[in-house]
């Protein structure tokens with residue numbers, strides 16, 4: 001799976017083009033996973049990138065890919081916890097966070113915290129790209145119980161845009177994951193799990209993981225496809241004089 005989010009290469013390309021970054025501009029990707037989005041952004045624009053993620057395996061894969069794909073030393077990938085990082089205000093020209101706002105806080109606070117922290121980290125006129133879940137319609141209690149509390153999703157697509165505006169940001173662009181992107185994302189996880197579990201037929205831990213994965217799959221089929229959305233939000237921080 002290229003991205004650990006419901007995102008296709010063509011939508012990633014569209015988002016990168018919309019950001020419109022220039023060579024040498026500085027970009028931070030929080031919760032970058034295996035770094036595919038940042039690698040593509042740097043390949044396409046020549047911007048300087050830093051990707052951080054808690055997951056050491058993901059960061060190692062990102063570093064390996066960067067060695068062959070972007071030999072100039074950018075993007076740099078670092079295993080780090082966003083909660084422990086401290087950069088000066090305005091260090092970056094753009095800050096990205098796709099499917100990772102939980103790096104900024106728990107539950108309902110994750111997205112507003114991300115808006116606040118990321119707008120502080122970018123310069124005046126700097127850009128934010130946030131990938132965040134939203135509800136297409138109110139979720140049934142059974143689905144919420146399956147997701148577990150806090151689900152971290154409490155807004156509609158429009159409310160995700162307007163919250164950025166309430167934080168003093170200018171909404172520049174918004175897109176949503178389509179059904180193909182969602183199906184690819186969910187089924188990639190499920191088929192990987194099915195194959196791994198099949199290779200460990202007598203291992204009770206894998207049996208448990210498989211049970212959980214199949215319950216998740218059924219919840220996706222029953223409720224998720226019609227209920228949960230994923231949006232991509234590009235905001236601009238106002239210029240210094242605004």
Ligand SMILES: C[S@@+](CC[C@H](N)C(=O)[O-])C[C@H]1O[C@@H](n2cnc3c(N)ncnc32)[C@H](O)[C@@H]1O
Pocket residue numbers: 002003004005030031032033034035052053054055058080081082083097098099100102103104
């Ligand atoms: C759903 S994945 C998204 C990965 C990537 N942005 C993508 O779209 O492929 C969420 C990522 O956030 C990372 N993460 C969670 N909490 C974090 C934190 N406090 N600091 C840095 N990364 C964090 C996880 O390790 C995970 O790789």
